[in-house]
Structures are given as C-alpha cells and as structure tokens.
Amino acid sequence: MDRHDGFREFVLARQQALMRTAYLLMGDAHLAEDLLQSVLTKVVGHWSKLSRDGNPEAYTRKALVNQYISWARRPRPEFPSAAPPERGASHDEATLNRIVLRQALAKLTRKQRAVIVLRFWEDLSEAQTAGVLGCSVGTVKSQTHHALARLRTVAPELAELHIQEVAR
Incomplete structure (x- = not known):
C-alpha cells in the first residue's frame, strides 16, 4: 500500500472547491493556483497520517489560509482599474x-x-x-x-x- 493512496482522489474530488477558496483569498487566478499548489505539496507529505487519523479537507483548508496569511510579504495583486467597467451590453x-x-x-x-x-x-x-x-x-x-x-x-x-x- 502506497503512503499516498487516496491523495489523488481527494485532490480530484475537492480541487474545484479548494481553488475557489484560494481564488477568493488571493483575488487572482494565477496566484490562487500558486497558493493551492504550494499547499497541496505540503499536504501530500502528511497524507498517510491525514488519511488515517485526520480530516484531510479541514487540514488542507487551514493550510491554505495559513499559507495565504504568511504570504503577507508578497505584493498584493494589482488590478487594472480602480473602478468596475461601465455597465453596458458587454457585461452582465x-x-x-x-x-x-x-x-x-x-x-x-x-x-x-x-x-x-x-x-x-x-x-x-x-x-x-x-x-x-x-x-x-x-x-x-x-x-x-x-x-x-x-x-x-x-x-x-x-x-x-x-x-x-x-x-x-
């Protein structure tokens, strides 16, 4: 039995929800992907214990938030405009x-x-x-x-x- 059994299935099942959380935290899709990848790299190292004794989703969510907060030294993403685009036919x-x-x-x-x-x-x-x-x-x-x-x-x-x- 591989110590990473179930990790792939966990990621496939929860990836979208975790990515949405990462996106809402980071405000940028690329930074959210970086955040989630960084966290999943750490989670896989603890997977055998998590899958046996813990709650992998809660642990991953906590790791996601902690990593997000620890990246405080990184510059915040810049947005192209301070105001949303004008309301018009092209945007719902x-x-x-x-x-x-x-x-x-x-x-x-x-x-x-x-x-x-x-x-x-x-x-x-x-x-x-x-x-x-x-x-x-x-x-x-x-x-x-x-x-x-x-x-x-x-x-x-x-x-x-x-x-x-x-x-x-």
Missing part, C-alpha cells in the same frame, strides 16, 4: 458584481479577508473559523465586524447581495 450584472467584490476584498487585511471567505463562502461557523485561523471566537467576531464595515464602505452596492451568490 453578475460579472460586474464579481468584479466589485474582488476589488472590495482586495482592500481588506489578509485576516479580514480570510474570515470573510471562511464565514460566508465556506459557510463555517464562528468556532470552526476560529479553529482554522488558530484564534478565539471573539477575534473572529471582531474581524468579521470590521471586515463587513469596510466592505460596506468600499462597495455599498454589494450590501443587497449575498456574498455566496456574487462569488460564484
């Missing part, structure tokens, strides 16, 4: 909302962005989010409050939308 409403959301998320701190992605995209509870981030539930509540206030300021047009629907 959902596309514009995704652009606005991506730009708004880029204005949050890394921890605030991680909290928003985990709470509202991954639909984790406050306790689960605290476990992933390695902080207290109170910190999750505080970061969520500050992040939502910042989002309301930088993108008031998103207030009426559900973040899960916009992110898809």
Whole structure:
C-alpha cells in the first residue's frame, strides 16, 4: 500500500472547491493556483497520517489560509482599474458584481479577508473559523465586524447581495 493512496482522489474530488477558496483569498487566478499548489505539496507529505487519523479537507483548508496569511510579504495583486467597467451590453450584472467584490476584498487585511471567505463562502461557523485561523471566537467576531464595515464602505452596492451568490 502506497503512503499516498487516496491523495489523488481527494485532490480530484475537492480541487474545484479548494481553488475557489484560494481564488477568493488571493483575488487572482494565477496566484490562487500558486497558493493551492504550494499547499497541496505540503499536504501530500502528511497524507498517510491525514488519511488515517485526520480530516484531510479541514487540514488542507487551514493550510491554505495559513499559507495565504504568511504570504503577507508578497505584493498584493494589482488590478487594472480602480473602478468596475461601465455597465453596458458587454457585461452582465453578475460579472460586474464579481468584479466589485474582488476589488472590495482586495482592500481588506489578509485576516479580514480570510474570515470573510471562511464565514460566508465556506459557510463555517464562528468556532470552526476560529479553529482554522488558530484564534478565539471573539477575534473572529471582531474581524468579521470590521471586515463587513469596510466592505460596506468600499462597495455599498454589494450590501443587497449575498456574498455566496456574487462569488460564484
């Protein structure tokens, strides 16, 4: 029996969900791919123990968030425009909302962005989010409050939308 048995199947089954999370954290598809690849390289090293004793998806999600936060020294991705494109026939409403959301998320701190992605995209509870981030539930509540206030300021047009629907 190979110590990596099941890893390929895990990646094939969860790759899209993990990539979406990485994308929402990074705000750029190429950087998200780099982040996910870096994390999966580390996860495979622990696979035999994870597949036997742990929860591979929770471990991978936590590693994804931790790696994202540790990349704080990297420059943030630049976006070509500070404002979304003009509303017109070439862009539908959902596309514009995704652009606005991506730009708004880029204005949050890394921890605030991680909290928003985990709470509202991954639909984790406050306790689960605290476990992933390695902080207290109170910190999750505080970061969520500050992040939502910042989002309301930088993108008031998103207030009426559900973040899960916009992110898809």
